[in-house]
Amino acid sequence: MNFVIVLLALLGSVWLLAVVEGWTTTGRLRPAAPLLSGLAHLGRESIVPRTPDRVFFETAPVLLLIVAVLGAAVLPLAPTLVIADLATGALFINAALAYVLVALIMAGWGPNGAYAMIGGWRFLGQLIAYAMLIVMPITAVAMRAESLVTTVIVGSQDGLWNIVYQPLGFVLFFIAAMALAFRAPFDLPTAPGELGGGVDAEYTGVRLGVLRLARLTLVITLASATTVFYLGGWHGPLLPPWAWSLIKTLAVAVSMLLAGRYLPRIREADLMRWCWTLGIPLALLNIIVVGLLVLVVP
Amino acid sequence: MTLVLIVALVTGAILFGIGVYGALSQTNLVMIMMGVELILAGALVNLVAFWRFLHPESYSGQMFVLVVMTVMAVEMAVGFGVAIARFRAKGSVEMEEAGDLKG
Amino acid sequence: MYAQAFFVAVFGLAAIGFGVVVFRTSSMVRSALALLFSQTAVGCMFLAMQTEFLGVLQIMMMATEMSIMAIFMVMFMMDPGGMGGMDMTHQKRFSIGAGVVAAGVAIVVAFWADWGPVTAEAPDAAMQTRALGMELLGRSMLIFETAGITILTAMIAATAVAIPVQTTANIADKEDTE
Amino acid sequence: MIEVTKDLPRSADGLAMDWMEVPFGPVFPGLPGGLKLTLTLDGDGVTEGQATSLVGMINESEEGKEIDAETFIERLASAMPLASVSYRLLACLAIERAAGLENDSATDQARAVALECERIASHLGWLAQTGRQLGFAWLTDRAATLQLEIRRASGKRLVELTPALQALAARLGRTPLLKSRLKGIGVLPSGTAGLSGPVARAADDAGDAWARLWQRLDEIITSLDYIKATGEPGLPVLRNIGRGSGTGEATVETPRGEAQLSLILEHGQVKSYRLDTACSHHIGLVAKLVEGRELGDALVAVGSLDLSPWEVIS
Numbered sequence: 001m002n003f004v005i006v007l008l009a010l011l012g013s014v015w016l017l018a019v020v021e022g023w024t025t026t027g028r029l030r031p032a033a034p035l036l037s038g039l040a041h042l043g044r045e046s047i048v049p050r051t052p053d054r055v056f057f058e059t060a061p062v063l064l065l066i067v068a069v070l071g072a073a074v075l076p077l078a079p080t081l082v083i084a085d086l087a088t089g090a091l092f093i094n095a096a097l098a099y100v101l102v103a104l105i106m107a108g109w110g111p112n113g114a115y116a117m118i119g120g121w122r123f124l125g126q127l128i129a130y131a132m133l134i135v136m137p138i139t140a141v142a143m144r145a146e147s148l149v150t151t152v153i154v155g156s157q158d159g160l161w162n163i164v165y166q167p168l169g170f171v172l173f174f175i176a177a178m179a180l181a182f183r184a185p186f187d188l189p190t191a192p193g194e195l196g197g198g199v200d201a202e203y204t205g206v207r208l209g210v211l212r213l214a215r216l217t218l219v220i221t222l223a224s225a226t227t228v229f230y231l232g233g234w235h236g237p238l239l240p241p242w243a244w245s246l247i248k249t250l251a252v253a254v255s256m257l258l259a260g261r262y263l264p265r266i267r268e269a270d271l272m273r274w275c276w277t278l279g280i281p282l283a284l285l286n287i288i289v290v291g292l293l294v295l296v297v298p
Numbered sequence: 299m300t301l302v303l304i305v306a307l308v309t310g311a312i313l314f315g316i317g318v319y320g321a322l323s324q325t326n327l328v329m330i331m332m333g334v335e336l337i338l339a340g341a342l343v344n345l346v347a348f349w350r351f352l353h354p355e356s357y358s359g360q361m362f363v364l365v366v367m368t369v370m371a372v373e374m375a376v377g378f379g380v381a382i383a384r385f386r387a388k389g390s391v392e393m394e395e396a397g398d399l400k401g
Numbered sequence: 402m403y404a405q406a407f408f409v410a411v412f413g414l415a416a417i418g419f420g421v422v423v424f425r426t427s428s429m430v431r432s433a434l435a436l437l438f439s440q441t442a443v444g445c446m447f448l449a450m451q452t453e454f455l456g457v458l459q460i461m462m463m464a465t466e467m468s469i470m471a472i473f474m475v476m477f478m479m480d481p482g483g484m485g486g487m488d489m490t491h492q493k494r495f496s497i498g499a500g501v502v503a504a505g506v507a508i509v510v511a512f513w514a515d516w517g518p519v520t521a522e523a524p525d526a527a528m529q530t531r532a533l534g535m536e537l538l539g540r541s542m543l544i545f546e547t548a549g550i551t552i553l554t555a556m557i558a559a560t561a562v563a564i565p566v567q568t569t570a571n572i573a574d575k576e577d578t579e
Numbered sequence: 580m581i582e583v584t585k586d587l588p589r590s591a592d593g594l595a596m597d598w599m600e601v602p603f604g605p606v607f608p609g610l611p612g613g614l615k616l617t618l619t620l621d622g623d624g625v626t627e628g629q630a631t632s633l634v635g636m637i638n639e640s641e642e643g644k645e646i647d648a649e650t651f652i653e654r655l656a657s658a659m660p661l662a663s664v665s666y667r668l669l670a671c672l673a674i675e676r677a678a679g680l681e682n683d684s685a686t687d688q689a690r691a692v693a694l695e696c697e698r699i700a701s702h703l704g705w706l707a708q709t710g711r712q713l714g715f716a717w718l719t720d721r722a723a724t725l726q727l728e729i730r731r732a733s734g735k736r737l738v739e740l741t742p743a744l745q746a747l748a749a750r751l752g753r754t755p756l757l758k759s760r761l762k763g764i765g766v767l768p769s770g771t772a773g774l775s776g777p778v779a780r781a782a783d784d785a786g787d788a789w790a791r792l793w794q795r796l797d798e799i800i801t802s803l804d805y806i807k808a809t810g811e812p813g814l815p816v817l818r819n820i821g822r823g824s825g826t827g828e829a830t831v832e833t834p835r836g837e838a839q840l841s842l843i844l845e846h847g848q849v850k851s852y853r854l855d856t857a858c859s860h861h862i863g864l865v866a867k868l869v870e871g872r873e874l875g876d877a878l879v880a881v882g883s884l885d886l887s888p889w890e891v892i893s
Contacts, residue, residue, distance in 0.1 A: 025716065053428065055431070056431075056434075086453065086457075086526070087453055087454075088453050088454050088457045088526065095458075095461035095464070098460075101465065101468050102437065102464055102468060105434075105468055105471060106434070109430045114599055114620065115601070118620070118622070118623055121472060121623070122623060124469070124472055127465065131465065147527075148530060184714045184716070185756060191714065193608050193609030193714055193878070194609055194712070194874060196603075196607055196608055260714075260716070262717045263756050264713035264718075264754070264756050264757050264760050265713050265715070265760070265875070266759075267760055269873065270759050300516060300519050302402065302405050302409055302450070303516060303519055304512065305409050306409055306450065307507070307508075307511035308413075308508055308511055309409070309413030309416060309417065310507070311503075311504045311507030311508045312504050313416060313417060313439075314507055315501060315503045315504025315505075315507070316417070316423075316504075317420075318500045318503045318504075319424065319496045319497055319500030320423065320424045320500075322496035323493050323496035323497070324490060325489050325490060325491050326477065326478060326489055327477070328474050328477050328478065329424075329474075332423055332432065332470065333424075335436060335440070336420050336423070339420075339439065339440055339443050342447075343413075343416075343443055343446060346446070346447050346452050347450060350451060350523055351520055354522075357532050357533050358536065358540075360452070360455060360536070361533070361541045361544065364458075364537075364545070364548070367459070368551065371462070371552060371555075372552055372555040374469070374470070375555045375556055375558075376559050376562075378473055378559060378563070379558065379559030379561075382562070382563040383562045383563060385476075385594055385595075386565060394491065
């Protein structure tokens with residue numbers, strides 16, 4: 001039952017996000033547009049490039065989608081509304097999202113095209129930059145909750161959300177999450193202006209439809225993770241818990257979307273340098289500060 | 299319960315065997331490292347099975363798994379460091395051409 | 402118990418299957434990703450054996466590790482796409498022999514040894530995570546710290562080895578070519 | 580060195596890798612349409628590259644074929660879709676000079692305003708293109724909207740648009756990541772020969788993509804001030820030249836640099852002409868700009884030259 005509800009919530013959020021995305025790019029609010037373009041993808045020819053690595057080419061979009069849904073499986077919408085309340089939930093979401101890289105490498109290698117391949121390997125470099133900034137802020141969150149269970153993590157934020165308790169961690173996690181979801185300005189693997197679509201470039205028809213769905217789901221999953229780890233999950237007055245979770249998730253997802261609109265794409269070298277010379281020391285500082293707070297403040 | 303233990307141990311043994319075959323038969327340094335990774339994976343399976351079915355009360359078993367995982371990471375890092383240096387110098391990481399490393 | 406045996410066996414077969422693919426395919430990226438899925442299947446075996454933390458950790462670590470493996474494969478292999486069908490093996494017969502003997506001996510030992518009483522119940526996952534943390538920062542702290550230092554040393558050493566050597570001869574050589 | 584890698588070229592990092600030659604364009608989202616960039620890629624790095632125009636003009640008038648002066652102007656203007664007013668003006672000036680007409684200050688002024696108008700529009704078009712290349716959606720939208728307005732605007736409306744354009748420049752100055760993206764990319768030393776237009780003027784400063792961006796933004800403001808002080812734009816129309824003959828030469832500072840046209844007029848017909856544009860020289864700089872750069876930086880460097888493939892004369 002929970003499974004169906006969470007999946008529907010995920011789909012609904014993806015639809016809303018797609019509508020908002022269309023609204024910001026075209027300036028028109030068309031609620032049916034995502035569905036229509038989804039149907040259009042189904043109807044279009046799905047071209048397979050010459051001499052592809054067929055296994056990778058076919059698997060990549062599906063794997064990306066599965067990974068995003070698996071990541072969402074451990075994130076609670078309400079105290080009991082979670083697909084799998086694992087004892088290692090906060091670690092599990094890292095494990096699931098690590099396969100985004102695998103999917104992108106597959107999508108890059110599979111079609112046997114230069115743009116796609118460069119895009120796929122670029123994401124490997126991007127991972128080297130952002131990976132630590134996903135894991136270390138989550139460590140600090142788990143330190144405060146004294147647990148890796150996602151429901152306990154939300155429970156620990158009753159009264160004081162983590163965004164106030166560890167704002168530094170929030171900022172780092174938010175940026176790293178955008179890099180993980182390869183949204184602009186971190187869209188190095190797709191980069192329309194540089195690689196003509198990169199890993200997306202060779203996909204058409206149904207496969208492109210799945211890929212787009214997967215990318216939006218990934219954004220929602222990461223927004224949901226941000227909500228659970230930093231924005232107090234289901235906590236909030238008046239409205240029922242699930243509503244708060246959804247509202248916060250969508251707000252984070254939309255802000256991720258909008259941030260990319262107002263920024264140029266980052267240079268890969270800069271991303272790497274800032275993440276390692278600035279991001280990781282700050283993340284360590286965050287862990288130390290949270291450690292001190294946990295010890296000092298009862 | 300012994301059945302599960304045996305299944306796990308047999309899996310570990312076969313993974314170990316494949317790893318040994320790979321490490322011995324491949325001519326490329328990177329492929330040899332893959333063989334070693336499989337050997338270590340076989341060891342990991344056994345370690346976890348031993349911990350789970352023989353000594354679940356002692357967490358040294360899990361600790362050992364963590365150490366083996368560290369070894370895997372270290373092996374990768376050092377292996378690739380050597381591979382890059384070798385490739386820079388000789389243009390290849392093939393074992394057949396590494397005869398000059400013989401003392 | 403049978404369910405557990407079933408899942409362990411299924412994931413074990415997957416691990417073995419992907420493990421075989423590693424050395425059977427001529428495409429290097431496939432080879433690296435087959436190793437990745439073999440390791441993931443091993444991680445799933447851990448989960449099936451109720452060792453949640455280690456299973457998830459294995460699944461997480463191997464994704465990154467094997468992807469990096471893949472890029473080095475593409476860099477250093479002569480025929481990364483496997484289009485040429487090059488034979489990249491040597492001493493094949495000896496290797497097969499060694500592999501079969503190694504696996505055979507281990508299997509025989511597995512069947513022959515007296516494993517003593519086998520525990521049916523595993524501690525639950527939350528308990529395990531907590532106890533492992535206590536172990537890490539208690540009795541095994543020194544080992545854990547040593548592992549950390551080892552990784553740091555390996556990182557520094559690997560980087561030092563990989564960075565091109567700037568000797569005077571090297572620089573002169575470079576200037577010659579320019 | 581073993582057989583397989585022996586003949587492979589060495590990258591800058593000393594590793595012998597397979598290089599691949601990848602075409603970017605003629606239809607590529609990050610580059611002006613019609614420009615074909617062929618880059619030899621070593622991973623994400625560019626080892627060498629060159630640009631060619633697939634739509635450029637050929638600098639030959641067909642032998643013995645005379646073109647009517649009006650037709651010549653129309654033809655030249657439509658051959659340069661990215662700066663048609665400038666080339667219309669250039670053709671008008673050259674023909675009028677060939678016919679021996681005196682300058683008329685009123686027409687000159689209107690023409691100059693039209694030229695400045697186009698300069699603003701062209702620079703905005705470049706900003707939109709840069710936005711597309713950098714994945715900076717807001718800049719693309721904003722610059723494209725303003726460009727459309729300016730192309731339609733009268734002199735008065737242009738003055739009203741001043742705050743919007745100033746706001747755009749201020750906004751770009753505040754945009755994070757933009758400076759780190761452009762600073763130090765595509766550096767041309769100040770002594771480089773064959774530069775003109777904004778690229779040349781920016782070369783005196785730092786000579787990188789960032790300097791070129793600000794040069795163009797400054798030019799937008801300067802042009803606006805000029806328009807404010809002068810008056811209404813008037814599209815260049817050929818004055819009555821009768822059936823004059825002679826040779827004429829004219830130079831116009833187009834948005835992309837100096838364009839020069841010399842032609843021979845016989846009885847109101849253009850007999851032969853010779854056109855020289857800034858882009859023809861700039862396109863030769865591409866090879867030097869992209870060499871040894873990362874792919875993204877190389878494309879930014881090429882983009883910052885503001886090449887118009889139509890204005891490349893071969």
